[in-house]
Amino acid sequence: STDTQTPAPSSAEPEIRKGLAGVVVDRTAISKVNPDTNSLLYRGYPVQELAARCSFEEVAYLLWHGELPTPEQLAELERAERSQRALDPNVKAVIDSLPTTAHPMDVVRTALSVIGANDPTTEDSSRGSNLAKSVRLLAQIPAVVAYDQRRRRGEDLVPPRDDLDYSANFLHMTFGEVPAPVVVDAFRVSMVLYAEHSFNASTFTARVITSTLSDLYSAVVGAVGALKGPLHGGANEAVMHVFDEIGDASKAESWLDQALAEKRKIMGFGHRVYKHGDSRVPTMKAALDTLVAEYGRKDLADLYDRLEAAMTDRKNIQPNLDYPSGPAYHLMGFDTLTFTPLFVASRITGWTAHIMEQLESNALIRPLSLYDGPDERHL
């Protein structure tokens, strides 16, 4: 360079990208989020098409293997999943030892840790072993979530039914009966929509842990911790608290103005990647509408619409998937505290797909930081 001037110290500083916003850390072939076209593809397929046409089991297979299953491959996955649905007695014993005041996300996190500690193949990180673990977790998480909600209500464990698909069985184990088909279908749609979303905070956590060559269960337990926060998966629970706080549609605008004046983040709105609306919302909103009609809860729909309209008017910030899924899970009969564990039950498919992809071309994830503490000093 011909520039002989000494650069100002600040220009020598590396650029800091707080929150890794806008940073591309790796490639992935699992899903593509395009905020410009407002689209989300799982292995190339638009998520709306998958939600309209596929079972959650088919979507799990697609995420893990890259292609939708043949009838034989689907039957094999279904056999494996159905045969592992019963709550492991070791896991049940640990859940029973936890207070019912524990957050259900803490219960799920603990249960996953117990499943890992009891698995003799935990240290085998071959693709075959990790696939088997992924199917096992797909089958076991509903048992954990369902039993935990039941024990909080003083109800007994409901054994699984292997004549039902994943979604119907999940609801059966939670409520002791299979609800109307529209309810099962809305639940299935939510599972498909929550399954995968590229390098979100919990998936990235799983990839960071995997990059140290730790085991799949450790990565998944870490991911649950990341998902719990209200800026991520915890928002579906938080949305319901907001609905409860507002109470009536007529109070939506005044509640929002007050909350914004207090600089509160409005749960269920905004997204790091989507700035013009979350691609998954219209599909989940349609499922919510079927539940509103089924249960005759126009009051809830009115509150939903008025808060969304007010948020658009005041801030022009759009809802994310947690906004329709929170009230949908409420109408299905889930306790509000159980909402984020339902997200776990679905996202386990995306997390495990990413864990296996990370291992295919691993590099330790270890970024740098800019030190701004005291200069060197001596005692």
Ligand code: ACO
């Ligand atoms: N309520 C009020 N203001 C908001 C919201 C919100 N929900 N979301 C964004 N904003 C505002 C911010 O205050 C900020 O305003 P400013 O520039 O005046 O300071 C601006 O919009 C940009 O927001 P950031 O927080 O910088 O955006 P970021 O990408 O870091 O955050 C996030 C995204 C965390 C999702 C944020 O929108 C939020 O906190 N939302 C509420 C929590 C939530 O719903 N999370 C679910 C995420 S989706 C999912 O997990 C399925």
